[in-house]
Amino acid sequence: MTPIEQQVWDALTAVIDPELGISIVDLGLIYEVEVDDQGFCSIKMSLTTPGCPLSSFLQNDIERAAKKVPAIRDARVQLVWYPVWSIARMSSKARRQLGIGGSLHDQQNR
Template identity: 30%
Template sequence: MATLKDKIIEVLYTVEDPEIPVNIYELGLVYDITIKDDNVVFVVMTLTAPACPVAGQIVMEVQQKISELEEVTDVHVDLTFEPPWTMDMMSEEAKLELDFL
């Protein structure tokens, strides 16, 4: 049976960066997922670039999709640029998909 964290990760696989056709989890944009008491979820994430024109859209999509999980009572998405994102943070699968290997 999947844990709540597993379900959250599964949801994050459905959120794609519009500029790079890969999901944000495989891109390494999600730095941390914390589940507090009463299933309040905190996500710390970044973007591929601080001036990303779709920043608000991606954050809203993450918040909305996690909120739709039945067990989740609240979601907080914190955007950070420390440490800065690099292509080294991508999973092997994302690198293969983008022909970086």
């Protein structure tokens, strides 16, 4: 990961999922951040459910957050559905915020 890509990841932590009130980075929704030599940023993300009514809202917020990084001239978000999002992608902080206790193994085998 380049320093600029790390700056974008850091900027994306400020984007909060409007339904859950948790950072999209902590939720594990961001899969990949790539920045080319011209400052174009490509972000791959998923959603917790395919029919999320706020997906365009989130995409706009993500693009705005990425463009706040001085080296970024433009940013685009691509929705991806593989690998399928699961709670295993969430940070321990996000799981605590949602009150998900026990081990991840227990949660995934319910």
